[in-house]
Amino acid sequence: MQPIAMTITALPPDPLRPLIRRLTGDEKHEPSSHSTLDVLWVLYDRVLRVTPATVDAPDRDRFLLSKGHGPAAYYAVLAAKGFFPAEWLDDLGGWDSPLGHHPDRLRIPGVEVGTGSLGHGLGLAVGTALGLRAQGFADARTFVLVGDAELDEGSNHEAIAYAGAIKLPLTAVVIDNQSATHGWPGGIAARFPGWDAAHVDGRDHEQIENALTRRHDRPNLVVAAVAPKWSDR
């Protein structure tokens, strides 16, 4: 499979660089090695109606990180936006740290769901969107971020099919770094029947923002392509 040609039009915002270094202690790798970073930044910087002051507001927008693996970028963005002190980043996974290698909603302000086991976020997001709708929070939007390899979990497809069937307006972002072991022949969007679908450069903030800002009357898939996880595929 050939890597998708990609433009790095916008470097990740500078405030994140030192924050990620605090988490990983890694001076060599640029933040661009974190596949989710740009989508997460654009979400919290330009799209989501949620702030540290409104983490418990019933009508806030919801963002669910289904792909709980490698949450460094998520933690850096939340710290940059003031959801918790940057000092927390210095002890990732420590006994006294609220930040684990997978996020726990009970420990971290602003985290909507605790994830780690793959394939849980989409179902929870469908329930969240339905719960908001049932309570009349028409402005509240629900977003969920899934990895392309995570899509291998069959539970996702229960949620994808149902959301499509009932035209539930939630937005799923699939970060595509071509890490699914058997790939997705025919493309990831083909696995989302009944959904609107857009493909964006997962490093291009304008493209990401455009795709995430627009409201849809049915579920919306945004495939955000980044560099392949393994260069030998």
Added chain:
Amino acid sequence: MMRQTFVDTTTELLASDPRTAVVLADISADAFRPAMRRHPDRVLNVGIREQLMTGVAGGLALTGLRPYVHSYAPFLIDRAYEQIKLDLGHQDVGAVLVSIGASYDGAAEGYTHQSPGDVELLDTLEGWTVHVPGHPDEVAALLRAAARHDDRVYIRLAEQENSQAYPDGGRLRVIRRGGPLVVAVGPMLDPVLEATRDLDVTVAYTNTPRPLDAEGLRQLADTELVMVEPYLAGTSARQVAEALGGRPHRVLHLGVGRAEIRRYGTWQDHARAHGLDPAGLRAKIAEFLW
């Protein structure tokens, strides 16, 4: 009968409490059709997708609703075990799981439709209240009580039922006074009463094995105790040991066996095969107390 009470009571709760939601995976969807027409945003049938059913319940609860989640026991508990563990427990949200089918109501359907291990599976998780009603008239109060909080509740409905309801069966309730204690959980009461008709035993009933009434057990049990449960034998062994900890005692745990019975028939046939009919119970209890 129990299932109809569940449908009727939950339909009433949908009308009276805007927090109530129902999540289904096709099973019993026909029975909820009138409620679905009246409350399309809160009665949700996700199709034959039990992992999603539980995930949706977790999402609903995260927004403040009170989901009632319903299917056949093996699909509700066994199949979606990780969703119960993570989408409810790990998120620290609750739901009311209501199953039908029990250990072998689906006798002719075979082992795929039987869940003798459901209560034991929930025992691996934190904070589950388990109700095993023995009569349809006990069901409505359990469902209504569960609407008033956000905890995790499992209500296990069955075809087998006792001739009399005990709405106050949350704690151990003495039905007959005598010698050593025999505890009957849910629909095990009638067969236990018949099995011990001429034995000198105390029979106590509960429809709430979790949390098990430890205080009642300490008061009623002497040195010998028999537990009779309609799911895997020994499911309450740890709870009984903890309740009677430090006190010398002998205990016999009766319930459904672990060996799969590759026969069909009716729930009565399977009760007999597991020794949970009056004759089977009598033989084991009498031998133990001899």
